[in-house]
Amino acid sequence: MKAGVGAPGRAQMSERTFRTDRWRTYPITTGAILLFFIAYATVRIFMNQWYWAPEEHYLTPLYSPCLSDSCVPGSSHFGTPLPEIPSFIPMAFITFIILAGFRGTCYYYRKAGYRSLFLAPAACAVPEPHKKYTGESKFPLVILNSHRYFFYGALIFALINIYDMVLAFHGKDGGIGMGLGTLIIVINVAMLVCYTLSCHACRHIVGGRLKNFSKHPLRYRYWTFVSKLNARHGQYAMISLVTVILTDAYIMSVAAGWITDLRIFN
Amino acid sequence: MSYKGNFKIWRGDDESGGLEDFIVEVNEGEVVLDIIHRLQATQAPDLAVRWNCKAGKCGSCSAEINGKPRLLCMTRMSVFTEDETITVTPLRTFPVVRDLVTDVSYNYQKAREIPSFAPPKNLGLGEYRMKQQDVERSQEFRKCIECFLCQDTCHVIRDHEENKENFAGPRFLMRVAELEMHPLDTEDRVREAQDEHGLGYCNITKCCTEVCPEHIKITDNALIPMKERVADRKYDPIVWLGNQLFRRGSHKR
Ligand code: SF4
Ligand code: SF4
Ligand code: FES
Ligand code: FES
Numbered sequence: 001m002k003a004g005v006g007a008p009g010r011a012q013m014s015e016r017t018f019r020t021d022r023w024r025t026y027p028i029t030t031g032a033i034l035l036f037f038i039a040y041a042t043v044r045i046f047m048n049q050w051y052w053a054p055e056e057h058y059l060t061p062l063y064s065p066c067l068s069d070s071c072v073p074g075s076s077h078f079g080t081p082l083p084e085i086p087s088f089i090p091m092a093f094i095t096f097i098i099l100a101g102f103r104g105t106c107y108y109y110r111k112a113g114y115r116s117l118f119l120a121p122a123a124c125a126v127p128e129p130h131k132k133y134t135g136e137s138k139f140p141l142v143i144l145n146s147h148r149y150f151f152y153g154a155l156i157f158a159l160i161n162i163y164d165m166v167l168a169f170h171g172k173d174g175g176i177g178m179g180l181g182t183l184i185i186v187i188n189v190a191m192l193v194c195y196t197l198s199c200h201a202c203r204h205i206v207g208g209r210l211k212n213f214s215k216h217p218l219r220y221r222y223w224t225f226v227s228k229l230n231a232r233h234g235q236y237a238m239i240s241l242v243t244v245i246l247t248d249a250y251i252m253s254v255a256a257g258w259i260t261d262l263r264i265f266n
Numbered sequence: 267m268s269y270k271g272n273f274k275i276w277r278g279d280d281e282s283g284g285l286e287d288f289i290v291e292v293n294e295g296e297v298v299l300d301i302i303h304r305l306q307a308t309q310a311p312d313l314a315v316r317w318n319c320k321a322g323k324c325g326s327c328s329a330e331i332n333g334k335p336r337l338l339c340m341t342r343m344s345v346f347t348e349d350e351t352i353t354v355t356p357l358r359t360f361p362v363v364r365d366l367v368t369d370v371s372y373n374y375q376k377a378r379e380i381p382s383f384a385p386p387k388n389l390g391l392g393e394y395r396m397k398q399q400d401v402e403r404s405q406e407f408r409k410c411i412e413c414f415l416c417q418d419t420c421h422v423i424r425d426h427e428e429n430k431e432n433f434a435g436p437r438f439l440m441r442v443a444e445l446e447m448h449p450l451d452t453e454d455r456v457r458e459a460q461d462e463h464g465l466g467y468c469n470i471t472k473c474c475t476e477v478c479p480e481h482i483k484i485t486d487n488a489l490i491p492m493k494e495r496v497a498d499r500k501y502d503p504i505v506w507l508g509n510q511l512f513r514r515g516s517h518k519r
Contacts, residue, residue, distance in 0.1 A: 004425040009280050009361035011368075018333030018353040107470050107490055114469045121421040124473035125333055125358075133426045137466025145493070145501040200486070204494035212449050214397035230486065 004127050016127045023123035031116030034109075037241055041100070044248060045090035050255040051075065057170035058181045058261075060251040061188065061244055062099075063092040065160050077163065098153040105147035107200045108237040148201040158189075158196045165189045177266030181250055188247040191240040198229035198236050268293040269348050273301065276355040277313065279364045285353065292343050298354065299327055299338040302366070314365035322479055325413030329366050330355045335415040335477045338366075359417065359424040372423075373414050376434045379462070380441055384453045400449040406487060407444040409480040410437065416474035416484060422467045433464035436474035436484050443488035446495065460496045465489070 006012070017023075044062055051063035052075035059066065059075055066075040068082035070091050085091045103109050114120045121128040136142055168185045171177025196202070207223025210216055229236070253259045271292040274285040288309060290301050299317055306313050318324040320339045327338040332346075332353050346352055360368040385394065417435040418424065434442070442463060446455045459465045470493075472485045482488075 003427065005358040007427040010358055011276055011278065011356045011362040012283055013276065013285070013355060013358070018330070018355065020332045020350070021334075110469065111471050114471050120469060121425070121471065121473065124419050124471075124476050125330065125335055125424070128421055128425050130425070133422065133429065133467070135422060135467040135469045137460075137464065141469075142466065142501075145497045148494070148497060148502075200490045201494060201497075204491060204498075208491050209495065209498060211400075211447065212397075213399040214449075220399060 003131065017125060019123070019126060023126060027116040027119070027122045030112045033238070033241070034112060034116060037245065040245055041096070044252075045092055045096050046088075047252075048087055048091050050252045051092075053181065053251055053254040053261065055172050056179055056181055056254060056261050057167050058185065058251045058254060059164045059167070060248045060255075061161055061164070061192070062095065062248050064095060064157075064164050066092070067094070077167065078160075095157065098150060098157055102147075102150040102154040103237075103241075105144045105150055106237060107147070108234045110144060111234075112237075147199075148205065151196070151199050151201040151205075154196050154199075158193055161189050161192055171266035172263065173266060175266065178264045180262040180264070181254060183264070184243075184247050184250050188240070188243040191236060191243045194229060195233070195236040195240040197226060198233040200230065200233065202226055203230050271301065271343070271346075271348065272351040273305075274351060274353045275302075275305070275310075275313070275366070276353075277310075277365050278362070280362050283362070285355075292348075294344075296343045297339055298331055298336075298341045298343065298352070301343065302338060302354070314363070314367045316367045323411055325411035328357055328413045328415050328418065330357060330418075335419045337413060337415070337479050340479055357414070357418040359420075360414075370414050370417075372430060373412070373417055373435070373437065376438045376463075377441070379434065380438055380445075381453055381455075381458075383445055383448065383451055385450045386452055389450070394450060396449050403447045403487065404444045406482055407440050409482055410440070411480060412437070413479060415477045415479065419473045419477045420468075421471070421473065422464075422469075429464070429467060433467045436468070436489065439463055439465055439468065439492060440482070440484050440488040443492045446492065456492075456495045456499045459492050460500060465492055465496060468493075 041062070048070070051060045051066070052058070052072050054072070054074050057074070059077070065078045067078065067080060068091055069080050069084040071080060090096055115122055119128055120130060120133065136144055165185050168182045169176055169178055203223065203226045206226050207213065207216065207219040210219060213220040213223070254261045269292055270289050273288045273290055275288060277283055277286050288305055290304055292301060299320060302313065302315050315327070315338070317327040317339060319326070322337055322340040328335065329338050330336070331338070331341050335357065354366065356362050356366045357368045360370050360372060363369050414437060416437050420436055422433050423430050423435060439459065442455050442459045445451045445453065468489055470485055470490060474484045475486070478484060
């Protein structure tokens with residue numbers, strides 16, 4: 001039996017698709033961005049250095065919070081409950097698991113990944129190459145339903161990032177100061193907060209799961225607010241991905257001494 | 267302003283068929299259905315096409331235009347250039363009857379499999395009272411004109427005939443969501459959404475949303491909220507433990 005659009009009884013045509021628009025653009029560009037981020041993050045978490053700029057008090061979000069005895073002085077904002085970590089293990093593995101898990105199970109990234117990396121489907125009404133398909137109904141993809149736990153985790157990490165952001169307003173000569181890095185960190189945190197709050201699991205938890213909004217006016221207000229953000233969830237997902245990379249790259253460059261931070265004051 | 271447009275129209279039946287070339291007059295302000303009608307009137311009197319309202323409201327004229335699932339009556343000729351060849355084929359997910367007409371009975375079968383609205387027993391006719399904010403979500407889904415373009419584009423069944431048995435498709439998963447969110451519906455529909463209607467097959471790639479002529483946010487407002495409800499019930503270890511310990515059948519919300 002021929003599968004898919006070639007199945008018996010359906011209108012027989014030799015072409016897979018008659019689409020004439022540029023349907024390949026989305027999967028190619030999205031796939032490239034995702035692969036680049038995966039490669040960047042993998043290389044970066046194994047570096048185990050250049051995550052803290054001591055004079056400016058910048059901590060990269062990829063290594064925050066720094067919780068082990070391996071952390072360079074000043075970078076542990078919450079103490080060091082973990083012992084020294086061997087250098088071949090990413091010292092920020094907890095951060096990495098939560099953040100990669102959050103994005104990996106995110107409804108938007110699932111769409112982006114299925115379309116661009118798994119071609120299921122690459123674009124609408126374009127046949128996918130897979131012989132069999134059970135989607136998220138079976139192991140392993142059924143695990144993606146755990147998204148909300150990563151959401152709780154990511155919420156805590158967003159709070160930690162906000163705290164790190166406050167500490168980044170540190171003057172080089174003590175007191176309050178601000179540099180280009182501070183600005184970049186603020187923008188990144190704003191985007192991370194938008195991304196986290198616009199999450200579909202968040203929308204469900206704050207109010208979406210209710211049947212009667214009228215009995216819960218406050219939660220209805222939260223839900224309405226999150227729903228507005230949620231409409232742009234995909235955009236926040238991509239923007240925050242880029243801001244995270246830029247923030248990390250900037251802090252790495254400052255910490256490594258490749259560039260000096262441009263100070264706005266102090 | 268009128269010009270001669272190039273068309274390729276699929277003609278045939280469930281055994282064989284293929285694209286036929288036509289050159290047809292196109293006038294300003296016309297939609298693809300006008301061209302099909304002109305073809306019937308001038309060159310192909312036996313060309314089969316299903317249509318009714320010509321206003322995007324009956325959902326009869328679904329077809330695929332340049333490979334995209336669309337309504338023939340709502341696709342303006344002005345979105346194409348004059349020298350473009352426009353390909354019109356029947357829906358490619360359902361069995362073809364003849365030319366542009368397909369047999370969409372799969373959808374009616376799936377509709378029947380969903381238990382109907384179950385209001386509280388003690389409420390009589392005329393006693394239904396609901397607040398606007400409680401019905402808003404369901405109302406969005408009521409805009410559906412049952413054109414089945416979303417069903418046609420969904421790769422779960424488009425590319426996998428064998429999934430038709432287990433998957434209700436976006437339109438009917440949305441129907442489940444509509445009832446589940448309805449303030450007066452008393453059925454518990456969450457488990458069935460996953461186990462009977464195949465919600466888990468959906469990988470939220472949003473093609474249904476992309477083609478819906480009523481611009482219903484099917485994925486964001488119906489399918490993902492249903493997936494979250496299923497996660498509440500089936501994949502939330504805390505809820506699961508609570509149910510095991512206290513044997514709660516369903517939550518009162
Ligand atoms: S979002 Fe789900 S239901 Fe809609 S087309 Fe994609 S797989 Fe099908
Ligand atoms: S949901 Fe939209 S695309 Fe699907 S049948 Fe209804 S109107 Fe058509
Ligand atoms: S973070 Fe994207 S859906 Fe939750
Ligand atoms: S003819 Fe009614 S929707 Fe096109």
